[in-house]
Amino acid sequence: MSTPVKESRPIVISGPSGVGKGTLIQKLFEEFPNTFAFTVSHTTRAPRAGEIDGKDYFFVTPSTFADLISQGAFVEHAKFGGNQYGTSQKTIADQTAKGLIVVLDIEMDGVRQIQANPNIKARYVFIKPPSFEVLEKRLRGRGTEKDESIQKRLAQARVELDYAETGVHDKIIVNDNLQEAYEELKKFVFDSN
Numbered sequence: 001m002s003t004p005v006k007e008s009r010p011i012v013i014s015g016p017s018g019v020g021k022g023t024l025i026q027k028l029f030e031e032f033p034n035t036f037a038f039t040v041s042h043t044t045r046a047p048r049a050g051e052i053d054g055k056d057y058f059f060v061t062p063s064t065f066a067d068l069i070s071q072g073a074f075v076e077h078a079k080f081g082g083n084q085y086g087t088s089q090k091t092i093a094d095q096t097a098k099g100l101i102v103v104l105d106i107e108m109d110g111v112r113q114i115q116a117n118p119n120i121k122a123r124y125v126f127i128k129p130p131s132f133e134v135l136e137k138r139l140r141g142r143g144t145e146k147d148e149s150i151q152k153r154l155a156q157a158r159v160e161l162d163y164a165e166t167g168v169h170d171k172i173i174v175n176d177n178l179q180e181a182y183e184e185l186k187k188f189v190f191d192s193n
């Protein structure tokens, strides 16, 4: 079922690794399968078990990634946890042209770059953990990262949380109770302009 929306500006969802962005976005897509669209990011990181090239990410080598940067293909690209991630201008334009609302799940440097890009008029949501301790617990509980990667993500999380304090996002949602956070996200997506 598709739901009428007031506008089709892309929604940029950011927040520290492990805070629950993927979980919230998945719920939104499940409830409204014909309203939203993902853009498939490019990354130099290795696929996790079950991830499919071209669906979850375009998995590329560092050299291909560098070529795409020099061609100006990305609206944002960033290095995180030793790997590079980028969103192409084309993937956003293609989905918006279909009448879908693009949902972007990106981290802080990417948010900054999109905010500086006059061609993209997005709305910005920050997902915040109830506490740093809870964030660490979720990240460990997910079981996808080695300890070194968890430490990197937690260090980056502090920087992300400080950035959110500067008031650059349109909406900040604390993901404590998942259902409540999801309701807040839906309200923002469908109600505000």
Ligand SMILES: Nc1ncnc2c1ncn2[C@@H]1O[C@H](COP(=O)(O)OP(=O)(O)OP(=O)(O)O)[C@@H](O)[C@H]1O
Binding pocket: 015, 016, 017, 018, 019, 020, 021, 022, 023, 024, 138, 139, 141, 142, 175, 176, 177, 178, 179, 181
């Ligand atoms: N409100 C919540 N309460 C308890 N656990 C949660 C909540 N939201 C998400 N989780 C759990 O926390 C873990 C991290 O969630 P998720 O993978 O969605 O994070 P993420 O922000 O997408 O991380 P990354 O940026 O690394 O992809 C998952 O195991 C998820 O099930």
